[in-house]
Amino acid sequence: MILAILRKELHELLADRKFRILFAVAFLLTVIAAMEGWQRLAQDASLRSEASRIERETWLNQGEANPHDAAHFGRYALREIPALSAFDPGILDYSGASVWLEAHFQNPASNRRAENRIDSYPLASVTPAWLLSVIVPLVLVILLFGTVVAERERGTLRFLWVQNARPVQLILGKFSSALIIAALLAALFVSLSCMPIVFYQDVTIDWLSVLALAVCYFIAYVCICGVITLISSVVRTSHTAFWLAALFWVTTVFGPLLVAQAAKELHPVPRDRDFGAAIQQEAQAPFWLGAAQYEEVAIYEAEVMTRHRALDAKELGLNRDALVLQAHERFANRVYDRLYGELYNTHVQQESVLRSASLFSPIFALQRISRGIARTDTSAQIHFAESAEQHRRDIIEQLNEDMMYNAGEESFRYVADRDLWQTVDDFEYESPPLNEVLKRYRLELTSLVLWTLLSFILAAVALQLRSRAEVK
Amino acid sequence: MIALQASDVSKSFDNVNALDNVSLQVDNGDVLGLLGPNGAGKTTLINVFLGLVKPDTGRVLVLGKNPIEDPRDVRNDISYVPELVALYPELTALQNLEFFNSFNEDPCSNDELRQCLFDVRLNEKFHHNKTKTLSKGMCQKVGLAIALAKNARVIFMDEPWTGLDPESASEFSDQIRTTRNRGTTILLATHDLFHLSGLASHIGLLRNGRLSNLVSSHELDAKELEQLYLDHMRQSD
Numbered sequence: 042m043i044l045a046i047l048r049k050e051l052h053e054l055l056a057d058r059k060f061r062i063l064f065a066v067a068f069l070l071t072v073i074a075a076m077e078g079w080q081r082l083a084q085d086a087s088l089r090s091e092a093s094r095i096e097r098e099t100w101l102n103q104g105e106a107n108p109h110d111a112a113h114f115g116r117y118a119l120r121e122i123p124a125l126s127a128f129d130p131g132i133l134d135y136s137g138a139s140v141w142l143e144a145h146f147q148n149p150a151s152n153r154r155a156e157n158r159i160d161s162y163p164l165a166s167v168t169p170a171w172l173l174s175v176i177v178p179l180v181l182v183i184l185l186f187g188t189v190v191a192e193r194e195r196g197t198l199r200f201l202w203v204q205n206a207r208p209v210q211l212i213l214g215k216f217s218s219a220l221i222i223a224a225l226l227a228a229l230f231v232s233l234s235c236m237p238i239v240f241y242q243d244v245t246i247d248w249l250s251v252l253a254l255a256v257c258y259f260i261a262y263v264c265i266c267g268v269i270t271l272i273s274s275v276v277r278t279s280h281t282a283f284w285l286a287a288l289f290w291v292t293t294v295f296g297p298l299l300v301a302q303a304a305k306e307l308h309p310v311p312r313d314r315d316f317g318a319a320i321q322q323e324a325q326a327p328f329w330l331g332a333a334q335y336e337e338v339a340i341y342e343a344e345v346m347t348r349h350r351a352l353d354a355k356e357l358g359l360n361r362d363a364l365v366l367q368a369h370e371r372f373a374n375r376v377y378d379r380l381y382g383e384l385y386n387t388h389v390q391q392e393s394v395l396r397s398a399s400l401f402s403p404i405f406a407l408q409r410i411s412r413g414i415a416r417t418d419t420s421a422q423i424h425f426a427e428s429a430e431q432h433r434r435d436i437i438e439q440l441n442e443d444m445m446y447n448a449g450e451e452s453f454r455y456v457a458d459r460d461l462w463q464t465v466d467d468f469e470y471e472s473p474p475l476n477e478v479l480k481r482y483r484l485e486l487t488s489l490v491l492w493t494l495l496s497f498i499l500a501a502v503a504l505q506l507r508s509r510a511e512v513k
Numbered sequence: 514m515i516a517l518q519a520s521d522v523s524k525s526f527d528n529v530n531a532l533d534n535v536s537l538q539v540d541n542g543d544v545l546g547l548l549g550p551n552g553a554g555k556t557t558l559i560n561v562f563l564g565l566v567k568p569d570t571g572r573v574l575v576l577g578k579n580p581i582e583d584p585r586d587v588r589n590d591i592s593y594v595p596e597l598v599a600l601y602p603e604l605t606a607l608q609n610l611e612f613f614n615s616f617n618e619d620p621c622s623n624d625e626l627r628q629c630l631f632d633v634r635l636n637e638k639f640h641h642n643k644t645k646t647l648s649k650g651m652c653q654k655v656g657l658a659i660a661l662a663k664n665a666r667v668i669f670m671d672e673p674w675t676g677l678d679p680e681s682a683s684e685f686s687d688q689i690r691t692t693r694n695r696g697t698t699i700l701l702a703t704h705d706l707f708h709l710s711g712l713a714s715h716i717g718l719l720r721n722g723r724l725s726n727l728v729s730s731h732e733l734d735a736k737e738l739e740q741l742y743l744d745h746m747r748q749s750d
């Protein structure tokens with residue numbers, strides 16, 4: 042019986058001209074967006090690869106220099122372009138793609154893609170993720186708003202009751218068809234969007250992530266079908282059903298924009314100037330101009346001696362300037378941990394506000410999960426910045442220690458060459474693994490599943506009540 | 514055995530009496546024709562039997578069961594052919610039949626379903642046409658096929674001849690006759706005396722929700738029946 046309803050629903054849908062037209066338009070737009078995504082990925086990956094090569098050559102070819110000067114010369118940590126950014130660029134355009142790694146300073150990520158954007162034609166900002174999370178739900182609204190109410194208006198619902206159909210069977214049939222429609226749409230559109238990436242050799246695609254994306258879009262589509270079915274079961278006319286379903290779409294698409302604004306108001310991030318001033322005031326001045334230096338150097342010196350089981354620093358022949366420089370790194374790192382920690386915590390608090398919005402908007406929940414899986418969300422950006430900072434600390438320590446152990450009395454006159462530069466590792470970045478991402482977005486996933494179950498259960502209850510209430 | 518029974522059934526909508534103390538009884542295998550002008554209460558009475566309208570007073574029984582208290586049990590044994598048969602326009606005649614057949618307790622096989630369409634004399638070339646392309650008469654035939662496929666013991670028909678051309682109406686009457694001859698109890702609501710005479714075993718005249726006459730068609734010839742109906746209509750005016 043449920044199978045018969047399922048077959049009927051699919052048959053009606055496929056026969057619907059509206060469906061064929063909307064499907065063709067969505068398909069075409071997805072192809073365009075996928076090509077556009079591929080193009081941006083190719084462009085970004087090629088730029089990154091070129092930048093990486095030049096950065097390494099510049100570092101290696103800096104010539105002879107004092108290691109601490111080399112630390113000031115610095116290196117760049119370039120963010121790996123996530124393959125799935127072609128599908129969902131998330132915040133990638135508006136967050137820095139590289140971090141300058143230098144002595145004494147933890148720098149924020151810079152070189153935002155948006156700053157150098159020349160592709161300003163309208164479709165350039167149409168991404169597959171946007172189409173799949175905003176336009177496909179709209180297509181579902183247009184196709185399914187009458188799923189129950191049109192049956193009532195047509196008289197088939199009354200005919201079905203007399204045929205002894207049960208409301209719950211009807212809803213289960215519609216649920217099953219939603220499962221199939223959602224599975225087909227998610228599988229087709231996600232694979233279509235990701236297909237061009239496969240042909241791009243310079244990035245590695247994580248198929249598990251692609252599968253996870255498809256599953257998330259599938260759940261979200263079932264959920265949207267459920268909400269539309271619920272609306273269609275509750276109202277009396279198709280007209281009302283359409284406007285209510287459209288209102289649901291508008292609210293879930295645009296409502297989160299207000300929440301994002303509220304998140305910024307509730308948890309404002311410090312201005313760049315203020316943040317820079319705080320760093321200068323707390324990480325530099327107290328050490329170089331205040332008393333902190335003596336205590337910090339003494340602690341570090343003691344640690345080095347313990348490490349080498351030495352009783353006197355002179356016994357080790359340590360260069361004192363380098364010792365002070367590294368002591369400052371240690372002092373400043375603690376300040377950076379606190380200041381950047383507070384900054385990241387503000388982002389986390391903003392994320393919490395956004396996360397709560399996703400409880401009320403399945404589309405927003407989907408968008409958050411989508412960019413999470415694509416590794417183009419705020420968390421991925423923070424993860425990159427933290428990895429870059431760790432790398433900075435490692436290489437600065439390596440250079441300072443080289444000077445500390447080898448400079449002797451030459452101090453800043455001591456120079457190292459390419460042999461040392463070659464031992465400094467390039468920045469290798471690994472995105473957070475999928476299980477971590479999914480764990481981070483478990484609330485959004487739970488929200489989608491709950492929306493789905495609740496909407497279909499409520500639709501069945503509404504239809505049951507309506508079928509009784511219709512007995513006048 | 515009594516197939517349909519109504520005892521002192523009254524129903525009003527917004528203080529307008531749709532049914533006023535209606536009592537009737539239809540034996541198994543009989544055909545009751547309910548005659549009356551528009552608004553006489555024919556459809557309301559059918560809806561009461563279908564369990565879609567709850568009477569204010571009185572009660573009805575279908576095959577001994579109350580359709581309001583026990584709608585699922587009752588609906589297993591009944592079928593309904595409304596004035597406008599509600600079908601899925603994008604499905605073919607056969608697909609509509611297959612779909613509605615799937616809700617039956619003992620669904621027919623595909624061959625039996627095709628036979629049902631033949632039985633109602635729907636030309637085979639229309640079996641695979643979408644119902645949105647079929648005429649009202651053809652849709653009525655599909656509706657009747659749905660009722661037949663259910664193998665229901667009681668069939669309710671509401672204005673089955675309305676909007677049919679003479680040929681289709683005549684064919685439809687033949688089909689009802691065949692169904693009647695199988696022993697199915699039929700309740701027909703219509704204002705078409707011409708087609709009803711010769712089909713119904715009993716005829717009830719409804720006026721303003723009241724059942725004024727319930728006569729056996731054997732007791733009256735066609736002319737007397739016509740006179741009775743005309744008198745009844747005049748009283749209605």
